[in-house]
Amino acid sequence: MSLEFLNPVLLFGLAALALPIIAHLLSKKRFDVVQWGAMQFLDLGKRRRRRVRIEELLLLLLRMAIVGLLALAIARPTISRGFFANFxxxxxxxxxxxxxxxxxxxxxxxxxxxxxxxxxxxxxxxxxxxxxxxxxxxxxxxxxxxxxxxxxxxxxxxxxxxxxxxxxxxxxxxxxxxxxxxxxxxxxxxxxxxxxxxxxxxxxxxxxxxxxxxxxxxxxxxxxxxxxxxxxxxxxxxxxPSNFILDRLDASRARAPVGFPVRVSTTLRYTSEVGPGECNLYFEVDGQRLGDATIKSPLLESGGEFRVEFEHRFSTAGSHVLSVVLDDDDVPGDNRADVAIAVTQPLRVILVDGTPHLDPTRSETFFAEAALRSDAEHSPFIDSRFVTSQNLNLSVIDRADVIVLANVATLSAEQAEMLRQFVEAGGGLLVAPGQLVQSENYRTLLSDLLPGDLTAFVEPEEAANVDVGQLQLPWQIGAADIDELATARFTGYWEMTPHEQANVPARLVSGDPLLVSSPVGRGRVMLLSTPLDADGSTLPTKSVYVALLHEMLFYLAAAEEFPLNVNVGEPLLQPLIDEAAEAEIRVNRPDGTTATPEIGGEPPLVRFDDTSAPGVYELEQPRRNRGGTRSSVATRFVVNFDRGERDxxxxxxxxxxxxxxxxxxxxxxxxxxxxxxxxxxxSRTELWQMLVVLVFALLCLEIWMTRRLVQGGHAVLDAAASAHPHPPQGTT
Known part of the structure; x- marks a missing residue:
């Protein structure tokens, strides 16, 4: 059995035990004695005087006990109950x-x-x-x-x-x-x-x-x-005994136009204590399994891996979810991987030609226009338009998702401000300077917009190549494309000084940046050190040029979108479609339950923070159509978790x-x-409740003793007065 205190610091309250003693001593302070005639009749006997002193002492101890017990109760004593701890x-x-x-x-x-x-x-x-x-x-x-x-x-x-x-x-x-x-x-x-x-x-x-x-x-x-x-x-x-595990699903791009091929890939892992195994991998689009897209894995040993890839073209715009799924096993939590894709209408790109020419082959944007032109079998992925630098105005910019400046020598202050507002609002800007560009004009008007400064245009004696070993492109690129990119020769390019917060996804073997990018507001800007035509390099003559240009434009355009793939704990965000229908907005969780998101900000955003569970979420927003009818817009998200849980x-x-x-x-x-x-x-018991009850009982006893002592004094006076009546008035 042991005694402990939950608030031991409050035991300093025991110092208050001195208060009753001090009060008692102060009450004993001597005063001047004035003798008067009837004093002799009030003189107490020794026996009665001793009894009063004992009662006063008991009353003092009682008051000290009340103060001490109250201090102990506040300190919350607990006592272990020894024998009772077995029950x-x-x-x-x-x-x-x-x-x-x-x-x-x-x-x-x-x-x-x-x-x-x-x-x-x-x-x-x-x-x-x-x-x-x-x-x-x-x-x-x-x-x-x-x-x-x-x-x-x-x-x-x-x-x-x-x-x-x-x-x-x-x-x-x-x-x-x-x-x-x-x-x-x-x-x-x-x-x-x-x-x-x-x-x-x-x-x-x-x-x-x-x-x-x-x-x-x-x-x-x-x-x-x-x-x-x-x-x-x-x-x-x-x-x-055995378990098949899927890694996180990666997509070739987070945003793609209708009809554009999207590749997804993941790694299948196998752990086993009983020997090799194999399984089927199924491909799903928006929860629907595609029967003709099933892959059977090879026979894997324990610890073995198998890389799998699927490709799909979407026929409708909107947000979609691609999934790779395994057959159920004893650990179902790692049998599925999802990724959300934003599918849009064809990307609107404005090509601003700095050197327009009557002969199209001599135009600055000739190779770019050819690379973006679609064949007759497929709908266009990119809707590109050509304008001259003089015609770059607000009406043109408002109809663009991405703007490309192709060897544009100078810009006016008004054009620079329009481009800045365009990018900050979520647009993409690609700058491909050639020899005509006046670096001082760009430095003066676009220094806070571009990710780097143009230093000097150089034409090295020996052509430079891309350092493919240092590529950090923010999009996927195939091994064959990388090999072909390494063969491109650069005979003229701008030396650039990247800004502090800029990214350099590609460099030449000389160490000079080839690509520099940075976010600006809700948009992105990318600076290419060489022009888009063949004047500065052989890149436009390579087939990789087509893929590279498409990926750059898709990357720049995706900046305006809120991410559809987030990690656990990160919020889901989307612009509010109809302020009048806020009360009808719902989020469908992976477990089938629904929740109401928050709405706020300027411009107003729909925000949902409770993403503790991984899986597919769906945001439903009502929309009022032109004819007065209403429809629902569904945005799908994927919340990913740490796949290291497989250990x-x-x-x-x-x-x-x-x-x-x-x-x-x-x-x-x-x-x-x-x-x-x-x-x-x-098992322990708190004693403060019992102490409070005891304090209350002692308070009652203290009141009774005080009244008894006072009443006892009056009784003595009355008895003395009866034994010795007062003399008549006027006598001495």
Whole structure:
């Protein structure tokens, strides 16, 4: 049996014990004595005087006891009950349940999963809930999700939330979830505070090597007067003899026009304890499986990989989702990969020719126009128009998604300002300077718009080539295209000085930048060091020129779009279509439930922040058509998770010992052991309620003794007056 105080600092209140003593001593201060005739009749006897002093002393001790007990009650003493610790605790407690929501908790043995087992154990623990107990529930994923409003005292409400937990998906960060749980317990008041973590023992979720995170946990444990107890129960998942895993799905572009081929690729991985295996990979478009696009993997050994690629052309504009799916196995959480694509009408490109000529072959934009021209079999991917620099005005700019300045010598201040506003609003700008360009004009009017400064146009004695080993292009490019790009010879180009925040995705072997880009407002700007025609290089004569130009234009145009592919925890954003229909906007989550997003900003945006669960989300916005009818615009998003969750390695004995050091965490062997230890271990009782009752009783006793002492004095005076009547008035 031991005595502890939850607020030991408040024991300094015991110094108030001196207050009754000081008051008593001050009441004994000597005063001047004035003798008068009747004083002799009030003189008390020695026996009665001794009795009064004893009563005064008892009253002093009583008042000191009241002050001392009140100070002890405020310090909240607790006492361990020794013998009673072997039985179920009857004290109120605060409990935070942390459920591991990673997809490894969905491993099945054909009958159940660790996730279902954990929910059953939480229900069993709640059977022992007492009135006054508080509970909270955290769903630990890539980001911790607080379930409901906690802590709460309604165990039945918590049961409802437990049953409504979404199925395991994505990864989890248990260390961060434990820190969140400790912060919750820092606001509670009961003497028993527990964090109960339900997991499958996977090491990766604990981040055991993240020293900073665990230092935060130790600090949070040490802050409250009642140190929370951390319990971890590992639900041993079913053995997984073999498992096929899909990596994140990559797309050749995030935005493509109708009819343009979009390639998606991913890596199939295989782990096994029983030998090699093979599986089917299915291709889906907006949830519909394409029967003619199924690939059978080769026979893979454990640890083997297989790169798979699909291609698709969309026939309608809008947002679409491409998916690669595997047959169900014991670990379903890694059998699917999705990517969202924004499909648009043909891209509107304005080619501004700096050297127009009657002979089209001698025009600055001749090769560019030829590269963007579509054949008769396919609809155009890019709707390009040619204008001269003199005709570059606001009406032209308003009809463009991307503007290309092809060896435009100078720009007026008005044109420079229009281009700046165009890019900041989400447009794309490609600048391809030639020898005619006056660098001082560009530096004066476009220095804050361009990603670099034009220094000098050079014509090296020996032609330069692209340093393909240093390529960092923001789009995919095939190996054959890279090989052909390496053969292009550059005989004339601008030396450029990139700005501090600019990106340099391509350089020449001389080290000079070939491409420089940077975001500006909601748009993008790209600066090419050589002209688009064949005056400065042999690039326009290569077939890779067509692909390269298309990719540059698509990349510049995609800047105006809000991303459709985000990571867990990142918001979903889209422009508001109809302000009058805000109340009808809905978000459909991956689990089939709906939610209402927020709307705000200028211009107004639709924003949805609750992306803790990975998968496909759909934003539905009403739209009023010209004829007065209404329709719905659906925008699809894909929320991706950390695919490193595929590493199912459990915590090692050394890692468990490190996490358990200094009593930080208690790992239990089974759910039954958790229940037994959680409900009986170190049961303690708070004494402050009893002390408050005792203080109230002593206050009543103090009032009675004070009244008795006062009334006793009056009785003495009355008795003395009866024995010695007052002499008549006027006598001496």
């Amino acid at each position: 179920v605790s009857t004290d109120n407690r605060d409990t935070v349940f942390v459920m591991d929501g990673s997809y490894s908790m969905g491993r099945s043995d054909g009958e159940t999963t660790p996730h279902n087992q954990a929910r059953a154990v939480m229900h069993k623990i709640l059977n022992h809930a007492r009135p006054g107990d508080t509970f909270a529930l955290l769903d630990a994923r890539d980001q911790t999700r607080f379930v409901g409003d906690g802590p709460l005292r309604d165990a039945n409400q918590l049961r409802t939330w437990i049953d409504a937990l979404p199925p395991p998906a994505g990864a989890s960060n248990l260390a961060a979830a434990v820190a969140d749980a400790l912060q919750i317990l820092g606001t509670t008041s009961h003497v028993r505070r527990d964090v109960v973590v339900m997991t499958d023992g996977q090491a990766r979720s604990w981040h055991p090597t993240d020293a900073a995170q665990w230092q935060v946990i130790d600090e949070l444990r040490g802050q409250p007067a009642v140190q929370p107890q951390l319990w971890v129960v590992n639900f041993q998942a079913a053995d997984t 199912l390695t459990p915590l090692s004995v050394t890692e468990i010992e490190e996490l358990s050091a200094d009593g930080r965490i208690t790992f239990v062997d089974s759910p039954d052991d958790l229940e037994a230890q959680l409900l009986t271990d170190d």
